[in-house]
Amino acid sequence: MFVPAVLAAYQLMPSRWRWAVLLSASIAFYAALRMPLLVVAWTFVVLTSYWLGRRISDESNGFRRRTYLWAGVAAQVVILGSIKYLRAILRLIVPGFEIPTAGMDWFSTLGISYYTLQAVSYLADVYLGTAEPERHFGRFALYLGFFPKLLQGPIERAGDLFPQLRSLGSFNYTNVRSGVLLFCWGLFKKVAVANRLAPFVTAVYYDPHGYSGLSLIAATYMYALQILADFSGYTDMALGVARMFNIRLTENFKSPYFATSIADFWRRWHISFSRWILDYIFKPLQIEWRNAGRVGVVGALMVTFFFSGLWHGVALTFMTWGLLHGVYLASSVLLKPWREAVYRKIGLANHPYRRAFQGIITFQLVAFAWIFFRARSITDGWYIATHLFVGAATRISYATAVRGGVMGAILNGGSARDFAMLGAAMAIWFLGSTFSKTVRLQEQPIWFRWSMYYALILALVYLNAHDDVGFVYFQF
Amino acid sequence: MLTMMSDSSISSSRELPADAKRIVAKLVLFPVLLYGIVALANTVFVNLVDWRAHQNPNERLLWDPDLPKTGLVILGDSVFASSYVDSSNQTFSFLLQEWSGKKVFNGALEGADPPDFLNAAELLTSSGMKGATVVLDIMPNRFLEFNQLENPSGNEARRFDRLLGHGAVSSLLAEIRRPLVILDPDILMNCLIRKKFFGVDPYRNRVWDKDGDLAHRRFQVFQQQIAFGSLRSFAWVQELNSLLKRSDDKLVIFVSPVNETLIDTYSSKEYAARCHVEFSRAHQSLLWYLDRQGIPYIDGSNQFEAEDFVDLVHVNVHGQRRIAELIDGYVTEGRPISASAHQYTQ
Numbered sequence: 001m002f003v004p005a006v007l008a009a010y011q012l013m014p015s016r017w018r019w020a021v022l023l024s025a026s027i028a029f030y031a032a033l034r035m036p037l038l039v040v041a042w043t044f045v046v047l048t049s050y051w052l053g054r055r056i057s058d059e060s061n062g063f064r065r066r067t068y069l070w071a072g073v074a075a076q077v078v079i080l081g082s083i084k085y086l087r088a089i090l091r092l093i094v095p096g097f098e099i100p101t102a103g104m105d106w107f108s109t110l111g112i113s114y115y116t117l118q119a120v121s122y123l124a125d126v127y128l129g130t131a132e133p134e135r136h137f138g139r140f141a142l143y144l145g146f147f148p149k150l151l152q153g154p155i156e157r158a159g160d161l162f163p164q165l166r167s168l169g170s171f172n173y174t175n176v177r178s179g180v181l182l183f184c185w186g187l188f189k190k191v192a193v194a195n196r197l198a199p200f201v202t203a204v205y206y207d208p209h210g211y212s213g214l215s216l217i218a219a220t221y222m223y224a225l226q227i228l229a230d231f232s233g234y235t236d237m238a239l240g241v242a243r244m245f246n247i248r249l250t251e252n253f254k255s256p257y258f259a260t261s262i263a264d265f266w267r268r269w270h271i272s273f274s275r276w277i278l279d280y281i282f283k284p285l286q287i288e289w290r291n292a293g294r295v296g297v298v299g300a301l302m303v304t305f306f307f308s309g310l311w312h313g314v315a316l317t318f319m320t321w322g323l324l325h326g327v328y329l330a331s332s333v334l335l336k337p338w339r340e341a342v343y344r345k346i347g348l349a350n351h352p353y354r355r356a357f358q359g360i361i362t363f364q365l366v367a368f369a370w371i372f373f374r375a376r377s378i379t380d381g382w383y384i385a386t387h388l389f390v391g392a393a394t395r396i397s398y399a400t401a402v403r404g405g406v407m408g409a410i411l412n413g414g415s416a417r418d419f420a421m422l423g424a425a426m427a428i429w430f431l432g433s434t435f436s437k438t439v440r441l442q443e444q445p446i447w448f449r450w451s452m453y454y455a456l457i458l459a460l461v462y463l464n465a466h467d468d469v470g471f472v473y474f475q476f
Numbered sequence: 477m478l479t480m481m482s483d484s485s486i487s488s489s490r491e492l493p494a495d496a497k498r499i500v501a502k503l504v505l506f507p508v509l510l511y512g513i514v515a516l517a518n519t520v521f522v523n524l525v526d527w528r529a530h531q532n533p534n535e536r537l538l539w540d541p542d543l544p545k546t547g548l549v550i551l552g553d554s555v556f557a558s559s560y561v562d563s564s565n566q567t568f569s570f571l572l573q574e575w576s577g578k579k580v581f582n583g584a585l586e587g588a589d590p591p592d593f594l595n596a597a598e599l600l601t602s603s604g605m606k607g608a609t610v611v612l613d614i615m616p617n618r619f620l621e622f623n624q625l626e627n628p629s630g631n632e633a634r635r636f637d638r639l640l641g642h643g644a645v646s647s648l649l650a651e652i653r654r655p656l657v658i659l660d661p662d663i664l665m666n667c668l669i670r671k672k673f674f675g676v677d678p679y680r681n682r683v684w685d686k687d688g689d690l691a692h693r694r695f696q697v698f699q700q701q702i703a704f705g706s707l708r709s710f711a712w713v714q715e716l717n718s719l720l721k722r723s724d725d726k727l728v729i730f731v732s733p734v735n736e737t738l739i740d741t742y743s744s745k746e747y748a749a750r751c752h753v754e755f756s757r758a759h760q761s762l763l764w765y766l767d768r769q770g771i772p773y774i775d776g777s778n779q780f781e782a783e784d785f786v787d788l789v790h791v792n793v794h795g796q797r798r799i800a801e802l803i804d805g806y807v808t809e810g811r812p813i814s815a816s817a818h819q820y821t822q
Binding site: 173416417420421450453454457461462463464 | 495499506509510513659661664665668669
């Protein structure tokens with residue numbers, strides 16, 4: 001009921017006050033989560049980046065401009081670090097420290113990683129002159145806190161979002177309709193695909209030592225699909241809600257598992273984040289180390305992807321995941337001449353199958369890296385990575401095979417019904433994604449469009465997993 | 477996916493006035509047409525498919541849209557859910573209907589807790605149940621403390637939420653949706669992938685000490701979880717009674733038995749003695765509470781043989797028959813209620 005109420009208020013308000021409706025709704029949305037420190041942190045980020053953005057813009061002295069920029073970056077890093085590690089810091093000072101919850105979650109970090117990165121990008125863009133500073137405080141606060149993207153991104157650029165926030169249009173049927181549809185599609189991916197995959201992945205990754213190599217492989221592939229359905233599902237929901245208010249947010253995913261190289265994967269996966277690390281970490285480092293040639297590029301890649309891992313959490317698992325991607329990309333830079341020679345030698349250089357082959361290899365590398373991302377500890381991650389092909393057929397029981405067929409036997413659990421419903425959900429996900437690339441639904445006759453809408457509603461009703469599984473990326 | 481969902485760019489604004497009527501008409505027509513299609517499909521489905529035959533009889537309360545308006549209604553947990561039989565005509569509710577000639581609806585649910593009993597009563601009364609006799613099973617050990625915390629909303633809270641709704645709008649939607657059985661994925665899937673609900677391990681007729689180690693393993697879990705101490709609140713029983721009274725329904729408690737021979741067999745003398753004392757305390761307190769609240773009860777303690785049990789509390793085919801006899805004796809013959817609290821204090 002929240003979105004329709006905000007939409008009604010938005011429509012009733014004169015256009016010059018619509019930002020106020022969206023800002024109030026965003027603050028109410030954040031406050032309703034009962035995470036008081038996060039509201040304080042958000043207010044701090046808004047105030048510091050707004051003020052420093054203006055100072056950077058108004059200042060002509062290069063040194064002072066740089067000082068303001070770094071002060072802004074430091075402020076965001078400090079607030080991000082403080083909130084993320086507050087509980088650990090307090091427990092270090094006072095062992096066993098605990099605050100009476102009283103219905104509040106004092107130590108949640110929901111959303112903070114996203115809007116602090118957005119604040120840093122704003123300050124950097126203003127410093128580099130690629131974006132104008134926003135003088136309107138309300139609109140600036142909305143830029144950082146717009147509720148559909150507040151919790152899990154996309155991480156928006158000033159140049160993309162401010163022009164839209166300055167001219168908030170009135171009710172637009174086409175946008176509302178397509179927004180609702182996109183929201184429902186995202187919801188389907190989350191509740192019917194991601195939530196159906198989650199129990200199998202959780203069971204294996206909770207205690208990997210109890211499973212065979214085949215189970216570990218199956219659970220790893222399932223996790224690759226789960227995290228895509230989960231995160232892209234949330235993004236579609238966010239984009240859909242924003243579109244109802246005539247705001248177009250950045251697309252975060254473009255079929256990432258069809259990428260033909262790791263570099264291509266990062267152009268398709270969590271696009272707003274990969275653009276951020278590329279523009280604000282990789283490029284400055286690459287320029288700084290340009291005299292070092294390939295070694296400089298490799299160094300810049302390793303640092304960038306180490307940061308990428310670190311952003312997800314200060315844990316060896318995330319760092320390993322980030323470094324693995326760094327290694328993949330560095331290898332592709334260093335081994336490029338050798339790789340081309342191999343392709344020529346095996347006759348794949350100009351062969352149409354080359355892209356498919358590269359796509360398969362890329363997916364295996366990405367899936368392998370997910371092992372460390374998902375594992376509960378680096379020891380578990382290492383165990384899984386080193387036991388993928390060990391004891392493939394052990395621990396498969398007759399009982400689980402009877403209940404769940406081949407998949408039941410491999411995963412040591414699940415019924416034939418579970419897998420049938422999961423298969424149906426995956427098929428709809430795949431067909432829907434493929435269909436969308438060839439057919440423009442809005443140009444089809446009404447009977448066809450409505451049939452599609454009804455099919456989506458019924459798919460949601462029948463395939464909803466009814467499990468309360470949180471979004472994977474909420475933890476970051 | 478984005479191109480499917482809309483035009484490639486955000487459309488310009490100001491479309492409403494010219495198209496207002498068309499949009500409103502679509503907004504009305506869209507759900508009405510959807511409802512019509514689903515209702516039609518539902519009619520075809522319920523008339524052509526013997527769908528009830530493929531559903532889980534131990535979850536009938538959650539899938540059957542035809543809830544009882546009167547007669548004899550069974551509520552409870554796994555003791556009354558009759559899982560340990562080989563066919564539906566061995567369940568106590570089937571026998572009870574045969575013997576008493578009354579319509580019996582078994583709404584007991586595996587793993588149900590007090591919040592589920594309250595939800596079940598609310599669902600039944602809101603569906604028009606009036607003047608029914610509701611028999612609820614209560615194990616005295618339900619009032620003992622356990623290490624494992626119970627879900628305060630009950631184990632079937634989500635499914636009851638879907639049936640009852642939370643507020644006026646969702647309650648109305650639940651009411652509209654309930655007769656449309658085709659919208660329930662479980663109902664449809666049970667027809668597509670058929671399951672056997674009786675006679676499949678471990679849910680089959682068995683005797684606790686003659687058939688594997690199921691009973692022993694379960695008792696070990698029970699020992700780990702039980703935390704003897706103060707008794708838990710009985711207040712929900714009175715709450716349930718009040719809820720049913722508002723619809724002129726009569727609550728009768730069936731105090732379910734405990735397999736004491738099993739306790740003596742599987743535990744030390746000291747532990748068994750402590751169990752008997754604690755169970756007796758819970759049992760006596762429950763009977764005292766029911767007497768004080770004026771809630772009638774059928775005391776199943778001391779009415780069962782050890783061979784009637786599957787484990788500590790669940791009964792097999794013989795036990796089902798005994799339950800049917802006791803309830804039948806109460807509802808058809810008005811046989812006096814056995815108050816056998818003494819058995820624990822012997």
